[in-house]
Amino acid sequence: MPFRTKKYIGLDIGSSGTKAVQICCRQGQPLQPVCRSLSNTDEGILNDSELYQGIGNWLQELGWQNCPACLGMPQFLASTLVADFPVVKGAVLARMVNAETRQLAGISEEAFVSDFQPLKSAFGRQGPVLIGICREAAIQEKITAFSTNAQGHPETVAMNGLAMANAFLELEKNSAASDKPVLLLDIGQETATACVLAAGQPLFVGTMLVAAERFNKALQSKQSWEVEGEGMARWQNIRISEESPHSPLLEAARQLENEIQDVVEHWRSQERPELAETPIEQVFICGGGARIGGLAEWLQQRLEVTVTVFGPEAEGRIRPEFAVAFGLALQAAGKAAIEIALLPSELAWRKRRQKRLPLLWLAMLLLFGPLTLWQFFAWHGYGRQLEQMRDNSARLELCAKLLPELENMQKKVQLYESQLLPVLVGVRAGQQLSTALQVMADACAEDDWFVYLADENSYLPAKQQSRPAATSAPAPVSLFAPAGRTAVGDSFLPPEFPNRRLPQSVDRQEVLISAGYTNFVPSQPYERVREMAHRLNESQSFVGVDILPESMRVGREDIFAPWIPFCKKIPRRQFKAFTFRMPVNRTAAAVPDKRAAQADEEE
Structure with a gap:
């Protein structure tokens, strides 16, 4: 049914692990994400076929296999662009964006999939449009593998960088409303993504060369007894600020800092003058690398800006490694602020038809609904009136039988009340x-x-009796034995309705x-x-x-x-x-x- 409550999932699939977030869309209720992760290393997965088969079995165990899913596309396989267009709408803007996309594709023989979303005019831009482009072969390969091997239901495909931005816009609404630029960093295991936003609009999305894998290699070079724990717990036990100057971990952190500086300079070199000289107000980091102990504090000291870890809240704590998967789940549910979907033309047309299906149901309801409702309410109303008449008739017959008994009971109650009144007082x-x-x-x-x-x-x-009475007053009458009460045989009868x-x-x-x-x-x-x-x-x-x-x-x-x-x-x-x-x-x-x-x- 098109109007029932649905659950959607976002899948951030990597070579070392898969992260999934499920959200349930209920009107008037906040989104409550459910976060789950699968380690490919622990499962012994060797190739992509086994990877997606393992994901399918894992989703089946969770009961999520039939949920519409949004698959994440690594940012290095896609690209984004913010371009200015004349203020037009509809098909005219779509044709202009397609022409711009063909120019970006150049002379390549491969087919590309693109999507766009108009942005608000700001920062000296008139009619800005956010464009996303990716090779169709990469998208088709991911969708086919998930549908065939994992037996899943792909709803759409979105870029990981924009998914990170959607998660930030949903989780950090106060910071996202600032007109000053903020920097988002997704430090994943294999790749790292950077995104610059201002006033809730993405200005730049790109990839970085330094990821959490660099820290993992540095961690392996340390003695096993120096850092306790395993996996993510071992990362949390690291203290970057306490490392020696020549520590491999500190060297990896310096490389990450240099990469961040290069990304910011690259963005400034192609940004308009209105924002090119504006300093970054705040840095937000997510991904598995955000859980490295002391990394946020060390970056805050080095970059001289506030560095905050963000991500969905699960089990009472922030989970930054699920930020991208949460943004993908928002995209699948249609709750994302940036709706750039990378779908081939056939799947895009099928999704548009599914999106218009509620309109067909509404048209049928408007056509046949009034007549059906009139017949139903007429039948229900006449039946209810008949039942009411039968019930009233039965009640009247019962009342006719109970009236004498009620009169006798009322007389008994009056007698008992008159007897109990002195005791009660x-x-x-x-x-x-x-x-x-x-x-x-x-x-x-x-x-x-x-x-x-x-x-x-x-x-x-x-006090009053001690004074002389001005006029003679009649003798008081007792409440329970009135004065002047006649005995049996007197000619005076008691009143018909006594004062009770x-x-x-x-x-x-x-x-x-x-x-x-x-x-x-x-x-x-x-x-x-x-x-x-x-x-x-x-x-x-x-x-x-x-x-x-x-x-x-x-x-x-x-x-x-x-x-x-x-x-x-x-x-x-x-x-x-x-x-x-x-x-x-x-x-x-x-x-x-x-x-x-x-x-x-x-x-």
Whole structure:
């Protein structure tokens, strides 16, 4: 299916080893590369036929053999060119590029494959175009060997140098956006590639003569005990900066430095004046040679620019040796910023047809989709309405049977609620008072004690009853046994809808009133009271504890009356009475209720 999620792989095939990176394209999700490598030396591969057969078996073991693949073409077998053309598009630009390609091919009798990509006008260039060219025989040989011997599915072929640039543009987006030129180095086992980019556009791509093989030979000349490890681990144990001046490793590093200087000078000699005098801002290295211990730091010291190792992240660490393979995987998935594909005309035409296949599916969908959707939704809608009617009919029949039972159950619930309401009120009040007593005990310091605790409703009526009533008020009616209730045989019947209170509607004790004594200090008469109020506020049970106003304390002298003689009997001590208004913290009070409800549900 053209719209399903696909996995793509990039293959960087070398004579000493093969590196593969798989990416999965899912919309809205970042690319997560999976990196794998195959050592040709360990497998005992002798020729190209065995090489591709081994790669096919290896991909089959990984489950990647059916994934569309992009094969890497060594940079020394291809070439690139940035040329200026008039600002035209489409077939006109293609004909002009083909004419330029024929001039590059010269009088050679071999066939060449080329591709191009327009670039943005910058650095004094108007209508720049990046052109890639390679011999068709080399491309056809690689595609045939991979299809026949490895039983793979080649999607396209791309140059290793541009694959390195695509990996850099994807992994180092902040550095790639700089207008100043940056130098990319792929230090492979057999070959090394250099690429100069500015503002995300390749300005120069070329090969270098010094590769990691030079370091490998230098490493073999050292004594086996001087550098521990094997293979890549042995490279990581090298310290270039600690080598002696005449060390073979240091000599190889100097040759690499000279080669880098020559490549930069070669680029400057053919670059426009706008960039020829601009210094290289930063150097990025990748490939297996980038893992040589201390090489990046040594190059940074010698080149006097920042040198950074880049590559895809796998297993929590940067893998620079997979940078080219990652760029090739981006090319296979169509996610590469530089889409220079080297394909023969037959394969290119087949790829264009495959690329246009989704348009054919879309046309068929637009042609037959509306009618099919209308028929489907009509059938589905009528069926759903029929099911709803049947369901409603069954529900109505069931409701007719359950209504009498529900009425009886409602009467029973009302009876049980009226019986449980006194118990519920008492339990809540008891829990709250118990918690308040514990908090008050924790808040007391030495010579502090409380003599009174009540809710605000209990405190205020006693105060109001001490005053003469202005008018006669009717006797209060009890909630559970209303006054004036008639016995059986009376002529008065109870109301049809009595005033019933559910357990959830029972009022909570919002405010508590407490009173007590504390040691009186003449210099600071209110300090002890203020500290006690502060400790009560710090608890989670009360919030906004403060001294009760004088207007509310008038008339409640009876609370302190029994304690006045007791305080006078204590010699050389003075005590100060206090009365607190303690609002209950509703949030803290709700926690015990929730725990009790959970316990009831578990039972």
